[in-house]
Amino acid sequence: MRFSINPHIEKVIFPPIVEIKRSVVGDAAPCGKPYIDLCQAVPDYPPAREMVEALTARLHEPETALYTSDEGLPEVREAVCRRYRRMYGASLSADSVCLTVGASQAFWLAMVALCAAGDEVILQVPFYFDYDMALGMMGIRRVYAPFREESGGLPDAEAIEALITPRTRAILLVTPSNPTGVVIPPELLDRLFETAKRAGVALVVDETYADFIAGGARPHGLFGRPDWRDHFVHIMSFGKTYAMTGYRAGLLIGSERFLHQAMKAHDTMAICQPTPTQIALGYGLDRLDEWVASNRRMMERRHDRFREEFTAPGNPFALVASGAFFAWIRHPYRGASGWSVARSLIEKAGLVTLPGEIFGPEMSRYLRVAFGNIVEERIPEAVSRFRELKGEEAG
Template sequence: MRFAMNDHIQAVHEPPIGEVKRWAAARSVEGPPLIDLCQAVPDYGPPPELLAHLHAAVDDPLTCRYTPDEGLPEVRQAVCDRYRRRYDAKVQPDQFCLTVGASAAFWLAMLVLCQAGDEVILQLPCYFDHPMALQSLAIRPVYAPFGEGQRGLPDPAAIARLITPRTRAILLVSPSNPTGAVIPPDLLRELYFLARQHRVALVLDETYSDFIEGMPHDLFTLAGWHDTLVQVISFGKSYALTGYRAGLLAAAPAFIGQALKLQDTMTVCQPRITQLGLQYGLERLDDWVTANRLMMALRHDRFVTEFARPGNRFRLVASGSFFAWVRHPFAGRTGREVAQKLALDAGLLTLPGEVFGPGMEDYLRLAFGNIRDQAIPEAVGRFRSAG
């Protein structure tokens, strides 16, 4: 090319799922059939009544049109109602902006909060897209250390030590991708007050929160929550609509106002068809979501039991509804080397630990939420043979 490109973006590693899928494509045809533990996508589709609703919507020419940047008023109201049921939340529609996936909500949050050179604190191991986005924006990711003993849960004292005058946010993901760990409500409160005390934002990504039993936390019940909390969330996993890109940003109305300036220049609005699907889910699918949570919990129990059986040299460090974070037994070899060998020899697709932050080479992430109950013993058996 005869022109320069952005150095910050060139320094970011390529999207890891694509890399792993290439290993899968390079396998010999004689190998065992592939078991995909790589990308976090529910293995089931949306319920037929949601699909029928979308089908009917496609025939309406209005569905082809833009909506207001922030989303249709009735959909934001449905979000409000659901947050009141789920979080006992003190919320109003003007605290929500519908986005193109949680991914776009995260970009909006970071662009509103930070300028190049600012810092955001992330808990290791962290969701790979977060540092990729930060580095692209020349925002410095500052990593809070990972302790196996704490199973990847954040330590407020360790995070406090990382706060500097350039810190703009403490970024947390609960349940965590990649460890599956859920931050207990008391710990989350402590981190919220730490952020508040230091006048930085607590940015909370709750993409998997519908897989938590009961109320995930009480931060939305606090008066003035939006002076500190910025929430990024996806409904893609909740309603099995990942391809529809159903995300949301929850924050103070003044914050949403800034985010909408960006959204207007970027995606304008969440597609109307997505909003219609989301509204249907929010208003009518609470029981369906609960049933899937219970199914995922059973899958998790089965996975943990199988993984703990004797003869497995891979060690489960942390796990939750969708994910397991595992230490591989090959000292001195990187997660990438081990994951590639598992893909080629055992037909197991996993993600190498190092894509989840510096120093994570001894680990792998397994997204067992992708595979059916019956497939779990076979998948775990392959780890036992490979170790």
């Protein structure tokens, strides 16, 4: 008799980027056009040269090859605190910071520390698919806060409050949003914090794209609240900030009470963030603010260009929301699944996008476009391929 597999994981979708890339064969699409990859949010530029050099200079030191303490090197966590003071006006202590293997692992630590199987987490639709997948395989019930197109997918504090039950453990948000790019305004985050406080649940916020908020605006003031530790958990990835996605640089910020428990999971999963990653991060956190800001300005130019080209009259695809690396668009093929439209875009236009349904129920009318993936000069070409599909049937 074959061994059985966890039925929770069997029900989870296959990694959608891997799945969609199976349809991308060779260099050019069946229509003859070279592919334009708009499906994954990865900076197309390398990390700062001086950061790589600083790491290279330390690679021969024996300590670079060793574990660090589970939570990470104190000097790196202190550099995190200094950066959070500049960026958020926060006065954090290094004890509130745990360095993790990407934001992905920070998320697992948070959920394992907060929830047991059968508990509930509220997710705003459209959600970041990896988080929905992870919760599914942990046997945690996902409760979906519905998408409101007119607000571009911003959460509605009352709607979320109405979904809270005695089993709710967390409200999970991503701002700027993956997939819509929408930034939750600080006042709304404050209201959601109050909602979480009233219910005695955690407000877990992933801010992976915080460094790409237009104008470099302060993301929120939650760290300034005297009671933030009782209700707020922050997840961050430095993968996009410092163009180091492969270094797997993430972090988790929360109260010492919460991190004490999360550390147990960290020890069993990874022990610590890779030491070379910590060294690179330790360099970048204090020295690369201007490098990060100039990349943000470049992304803003891509965004402006994308919006301008995409929303000019005559496009059968509608721009519903956008920001940071992403645009959330509505396709014109009523009744067709997002998967069939995404596959058809690959075949007929060489455009690789992600189908809406992986981001939540009833999302098949939408596609996610990661315009952050392509240089500004390629944007008109990418957008013109959407526009040329006018009148054609997809799927």
